[in-house]
Amino acid sequence: MPGAGPADKRPIRTQRLVWTSRQPRLTLPAKPEDIMKSLDALDLTFTTLTVDGDGIATLSLNRPEKRNALNAATVDELIDIFTVIPRAGVRAVVLRAEGTHFCAGLDLVEHHQEDRRPEDFMHVCLRWHEAFNKMEYGGVPVIAALKGAVVGGGLELASSAHVRIADATTYFALPEGQRGLFTGGGATIRVADLVGKARMIDMMLTGRVYQGDEAISVGLAQYLVEDSEAKAYALARAAASNPPLSNFAICSAISHMQNMSALDAAYAESVVAGIVNTQPASRARLAAFADKSAARVRPNE
Numbered sequence: 695m696p697g698a699g700p701a702d703k704r705p706i707r708t709q710r711l712v713w714t715s716r717q718p719r720l721t722l723p724a725k726p727e728d729i730m731k732s733l734d735a736l737d738l739t740f741t742t743l744t745v746d747g748d749g750i751a752t753l754s755l756n757r758p759e760k761r762n763a764l765n766a767a768t769v770d771e772l773i774d775i776f777t778v779i780p781r782a783g784v785r786a787v788v789l790r791a792e793g794t795h796f797c798a799g800l801d802l803v804e805h806h807q808e809d810r811r812p813e814d815f816m817h818v819c820l821r822w823h824e825a826f827n828k829m830e831y832g833g834v835p836v837i838a839a840l841k842g843a844v845v846g847g848g849l850e851l852a853s854s855a856h857v858r859i860a861d862a863t864t865y866f867a868l869p870e871g872q873r874g875l876f877t878g879g880g881a882t883i884r885v886a887d888l889v890g891k892a893r894m895i896d897m898m899l900t901g902r903v904y905q906g907d908e909a910i911s912v913g914l915a916q917y918l919v920e921d922s923e924a925k926a927y928a929l930a931r932a933a934a935s936n937p938p939l940s941n942f943a944i945c946s947a948i949s950h951m952q953n954m955s956a957l958d959a960a961y962a963e964s965v966v967a968g969i970v971n972t973q974p975a976s977r978a979r980l981a982a983f984a985d986k987s988a989a990r991v992r993p994n995e
Contacts, residue, residue: 732782736775740768743775749785750930758793764847765801766818769825776828785934785941786835788926789855796838796864799846802873819878822847826854826880830949833942835933839926840864840915849914850879853888856945857929858915861922865905866914868897887952888913937975 729745736743742754753775755762779787791797810818829836838855845867852858868885870876877885877898886894889912896902910918919925933941947966951959970976982988 729783733778736771736778738771738775740765741771741775745782745784748931748934749783750927750934751779751784751787753787753789755789755791755797758791758795760801760803761795761798761843762791762793762848763798763801763803764822764851765804766821768801769818769821772825773821773828776825776832780832780834780942784834785938786837786930788837788839788923788930789851790839790923790926791841793842794863795842795848796840796844797848797851798843799848799850800875800879815878822850822879826850826884829854830856830884831946833946835930835941835945837926837930837933839922841922843867844914846870846875846877847879849885850877850881852915853884854880857917857926859917859919859922859925859929860905860909860915861919862906864909864915864922865903866897866909867901867903868894869901871898872901937973937979939973939975940970943970 729749733743733745740755740757742756743751745751755768757763757765757768805815808814835857836855837857838852838859840852840858840860841863842865844852844860844864846869849866849868868877868881881894889897893912897904904912904914907918909915917925917929936944943966947962951962954962979988
């Protein structure tokens with residue numbers, strides 16, 4: 695820079711950082727309409743978003759005629775939605791889909807018609823990463839109610855949710871190899887983390903499909919139930935009853951720590967625990983535990 699160099703003695707401005715356990719953006723607004731007010735400005739065409747009186751948001755993919763395939767505009771909407779949600783006071787999100795399929799992945803018709811150059815599609819992939827990173831790291835629990843096809847980019851979307859619930863119709867696949875494609879929305883990160891590198895390679899090379907108990911056993915979903923949406927709302931309400939700061943740490947810090955060395959993760963975990971475990975919202979819950987009035991953890995009946 696002009697004028698900069700060893701002889702430049704201009705003072706460097708510094709900013710003092712102060713840790714605080716107060717998280718005003720993580721508290722639920724006094725009225726549900728306050729939440730919707732901050733979400734009403736979103737311009738949504740291929741998704742719908744509603745929030746109930748308990749702060750539970752329902753985000754629906756709304757391209758059933760395309761098996762909810764993800765075109766570029768839908769991904770842009772997901773970015774907008776998950777940019778606003780953590781600041782709007784939403785307590786949990788149920789991610790669902792209209793029609794009989796959750797998501798069939800990349801809109802291949804759009805991709806074919808656009809005839810994209812390599813650098814163009816690279817930027818498409820970066821938008822997918824932006825959307826899914828905002829989901830995973832945003833600090834608000836996202837519960838995915840799955841059904842029908844969870845294929846290709848649809849599996850990448852589902853793997854960005856914190857909890858995945860399958861029903862009897864749900865099937866998982868990565869057919870990129872058969873279509874002459876490669877994953878571009880984070881499957882090499884999240885799906886490989888869920889099922890392991892070898893299983894993911896098998897899925898892509900051979901078109902292997904997982905469903906039912908087998909899908910649960912390899913880690914593609916945590917629950918297999920008759921009604922995935924009913925279960926998703928039940929879990930969302932359970933999660934929403936936790937202090938927002940606790941949920942923020944669970945739904946953000948764990949993913950961040952997975953990207954760190956063990957030594958760095960141990961330090962970061964200690965910092966997060968120091969903040970979360972001394973928050974005002976914990977005191978009444980700890981007092982209830984101490985006086986034995988809190989519910990105890992018991993085995994399933």
